[in-house]
Structures are given as C-alpha cells and as structure tokens.
Amino acid sequence: MVAILGMTKDQIFEAVREMYSAVATDPSRQFHFPTGRDACLFVGYPEQLIDALPPTAVESFAGVGFPFRAGIVGPGDRVLDIGSGSGTDTLIAASLVGAEGRVYGLDMTGAMLNKLRRNALIAKAENVEAIEGNAEAIPLPDASVDVACLSGVLHEAADPQAVVREVHRVLRPGGKVLAVVPAKYSIDWWRPGAGPVWSGSPLRSKTACPPITRFSARRLRKLFSGFEVRRIHKRQLSRREIPLLLRAIPRAWLERLLGKCLILKAFKPIGSAVPQLSSRKRAAA
Ligand SMILES: C[S@@+](CC[C@H](N)C(=O)[O-])C[C@H]1O[C@@H](n2cnc3c(N)ncnc32)[C@H](O)[C@@H]1O
Secondary structure (H helix, E strand, O other): OOOOOOOOOHOOOHHHHHHHHHHOOOOOOOOOOHHHHHHHHHHOOOOHHHHOOHHHHHOOOOOOHHHHOOOOOOOOOOOEEOOOOOOHHHHHHHHHHHHOOOEEEOOOOHHHHHHHHHHHHHHOOOEEEEEEEEEOOOOOOOOOOEEEEEEEOOHHHHOOHHHHHHHHEEEEEEEEEEEEEEEEOOOOHHHHOOOOOOOOOOOOOOOOOOOOOOOHHHHHHHHHOOEEEEEEEEEEOOHHHHHHHHHHHHHHHHHHHHEEEEEEEEOOOOOOOOOHHHHHHHHOO
C-alpha cells in the first residue's frame, strides 16, 4: 500500500520494503491501513483461527481479506504463500496441509521473514520454509507447487503481470491459485470524496494514505488470462459501513456489489507451457 504513481519500480520496491519493515518491528504504530488482530477480524478471519496462532504473527498482519474461505488448500499440498509477512496466512496454510505438506513463505522484507521464522518455531510448524525474494522472480523451480496464495500483495507490486507470470511458472499443471486484492468498485468508490482504501472503516488510520492499485473483476480476469479462472468473489463489507438507506437489504447481497476485496480462484490449465520470458528474467536477476 504505497504510492505507485510517479515512482520508479525500484522506488516502489524500496518503499514497500521500508513500510513492511516498520509493520514487522513496530506493530503498535498506526499505519494508513489496519494491522494486527483487529484487522484480521475486520477482513473476515474466524476468531478461533486467529487465536490459535502466535500473537507475534497476528500483530503484524496487514492483509486485505481472508483467502482460505475458498477452501482450496488441502492435506499434503505444497503451498507458496507470496507476501507471507509475519506468517498469519503461512501458518494457517501449514495447519491445513499437515505434516505431509509444505508451505513456502516468500517475502522480500527481511524483518518480516525473520518474524515468520520465529513464529514458525513458536507454532512448531516444521513444514514451513521462509524464502527471501521478489515475487517477480520467485526462487523456486518450474512446476514445483500445488497452490499459490497471493493475499494482499498484487496491489502493491510494481509489475503485477510479472508476478502472475511467475506464479504460472512455479505452479504445476492443474495447480491452483488464490488471490485477494482490494476491489476498485467497492463501497468507497461510490462514497463521494472517498480516498483511502479503508475510509469509513472503524479501523481508519489518521495517517495519510497514498494511492494503491485497486482491481475491477475485469482487470483481474485479464491479469490471470493464462489461467482458468473459476470464480471471482467480491467480499468484505461491515454492517457499520452500509448507508442507513441500504440496511434493509441483506448484507450478503450488498457484499457482492460493494465489498472491499476481490477473491480470485483459478487453475493452471493442464498442458500449459512454462512462459519463457520469466525464465529469462530469472536468469538475469
Ligand atoms: C499485506 S502483507 C500480506 C499479509 C500476509 N499475507 C499476512 O498473513 O500477514 C504484504 C507482504 O508482501 C510483501 N511483499 C510486497 N511486495 C512483494 C514482492 N514484490 N515480493 C515479495 N514480497 C512482497 C511485503 O513485504 C509484506 O510482508
């Protein structure tokens, strides 16, 4: 969630890293987006799931939605959690895949990865491996994972298409991808003068909010055109954000129209080739 307009790719990368280092090392600070346990609950994580995790993982959570509602992670899976942060999603995935599975937590922010390693030890999650790297050049072999999870990371990538290309390369044919991004046409879009992605939320921060990329379902579908897109759901709308006039309408309906995040579920088609461009980029990196 950094200023993307008018910045070079390297500047975006550095700004993201700097910001998330602060979320890792100083989680009680107020950011222009919600963090920690309240943020988890606000974006839809079940309380029981959160309370089973080390508090030091949850305190630096900064995601935009609950990815596991789609139910695509199962026992024995090799999962790649891109933008793992301090480990909230990585550790949930680790419990879903069990001892036979493996979860790679990829992040470019050293402070977050250090925290993830500590949290995996606390949670006794021996099936977790923290990997440092950029999602645009994933340090894993072709076709090496069953599921890729991109929760709260694509919207701040300097080149989201490069990230998706890399996801396509590392997924095995038939492998699944789950992406959670801020929705463009959310309740904030309709609210006159709305700026920050979280404006109107009970967790609104007092700090300035630079622009971020928000996705329409159409744009997300286009980004994942090399995949078989199964579903794009719009989710996440708290009752207190709904204008009084609309409160008689069931919240689930409004969520589909005005929800704040999009959750994409897609598959890598069987028989699809590994894109060559990303391999060249990896060699150059
Ligand atoms: C919003 S947090 C994701 C929340 C996380 N899923 C959780 O469970 O707390 C975004 C994370 O993605 C990382 N990140 C952002 N851009 C990245 C990139 N291009 N490559 C790798 N990691 C990236 C940041 O360092 C940060 O830790």
